[in-house]
Amino acid sequence: MSDSSMSDWKSIEVFGLAKAEKQAWLLGQLNRLTRHHQAHCQPYANLLAGQGQQEGAAESLNAVPYVAARLFKMLRLSSTLPDNVFKTLTSSGTTSQVKSQIFLDRDTAALQSKVLVSLLSSFTGKARRPMLIVDHDGLTGDKAGFSARGAGVQGLSFLGRDHTYALNSDMTPNWPVIDDFMAKYANEPVLIFGFTFMVWQHFIQPLIASGRSNQLPQALLFHSGGWKKLQDQAVSNDTFKTTVRQALGEQVAIHNFYGMVEQIGSVFVECEQGHLHAPTYADVLIRDQETLAEQCEGEIGLIQVLSFIPTSYPGHSILTEDLGRLLGEDNCLCGRKGRYFEVLGRLPKTEVRGCSDVF
Ligand SMILES: [Zn+2]
Numbered sequence: 576m577s578d579s580s581m582s583d584w585k586s587i588e589v590f591g592l593a594k595a596e597k598q599a600w601l602l603g604q605l606n607r608l609t610r611h612h613q614a615h616c617q618p619y620a621n622l623l624a625g626q627g628q629q630e631g632a633a634e635s636l637n638a639v640p641y642v643a644a645r646l647f648k649m650l651r652l653s654s655t656l657p658d659n660v661f662k663t664l665t666s667s668g669t670t671s672q673v674k675s676q677i678f679l680d681r682d683t684a685a686l687q688s689k690v691l692v693s694l695l696s697s698f699t700g701k702a703r704r705p706m707l708i709v710d711h712d713g714l715t716g717d718k719a720g721f722s723a724r725g726a727g728v729q730g731l732s733f734l735g736r737d738h739t740y741a742l743n744s745d746m747t748p749n750w751p752v753i754d755d756f757m758a759k760y761a762n763e764p765v766l767i768f769g770f771t772f773m774v775w776q777h778f779i780q781p782l783i784a785s786g787r788s789n790q791l792p793q794a795l796l797f798h799s800g801g802w803k804k805l806q807d808q809a810v811s812n813d814t815f816k817t818t819v820r821q822a823l824g825e826q827v828a829i830h831n832f833y834g835m836v837e838q839i840g841s842v843f844v845e846c847e848q849g850h851l852h853a854p855t856y857a858d859v860l861i862r863d864q865e866t867l868a869e870q871c872e873g874e875i876g877l878i879q880v881l882s883f884i885p886t887s888y889p890g891h892s893i894l895t896e897d898l899g900r901l902l903g904e905d906n907c908l909c910g911r912k913g914r915y916f917e918v919l920g921r922l923p924k925t926e927v928r929g930c931s932d933v934f
Pocket of ligand 1: 846847848849850852907908909910911915
């Protein structure tokens, strides 16, 4: 497949390609990106040389070279000129940790937004819904140190209208605003977005405690972010869903999604069967955490994520520090094509190892 296919992504159904077709398309995109980043990012070229990889001509998805996620914390990995950097994203985390830095130029940022909207609107429909954001206003202002949270909110805001922030800056519910939104849109499809723990802790729990229930029965909730804090409270995905439906309405659609600041735009959305799905534009592989060999379906290992989007930084193939398991491909009962998987948590810090050690 030729390099000109980059503009073709819009003509491909988000979850419509079966294995052979998808791999042919995605592999062409990933090889193009490998060559591009080798030519434009010296540390990346060094990394590939260290692995004995020169060509950018992988013959299968599992042969596409990958960068360990933590390298984005250690190196300035940029394939664009400093003057072209339009926004720098930083990973969330405590201030004592070194954060990932992701350099976006206008083209990559624009493609991220377009792909994200195309992907998520396959769940919400084309019409922009009134949108309740479970966060406080003031996350998206600072261009220099744009946080993952701010980027997530801004990325999803394109799906909605009448954007309403549900929280005060101290994370307490802004009840007058919430009550207005609920009164205004009680009989309409609305969109709710927030980070998983914040939705649970700062929205759903206060709603239940205050006696409000069943006030947004046509809502669709997208939520993302780690499960660790909820696991600490012994809240499973099933408990989360059941409780959200008790609070908002029995028919509320709830979709978790998995994604990372290193690959904004490529997210893996949970379907009605509770499976995270790779869209046509992205994929996942599972690798053994010791040998880094590709794992079979059902085996636990590190999640590698592939995306056709990033041109301004070498993030098209990343080995994450998250553990997961491939559940199947092209045969989920929801009808979507592609691989589906589950995320099982994060590798403890001390166990992180892998290809970056060639540095
Ligand atoms: Zn499914």
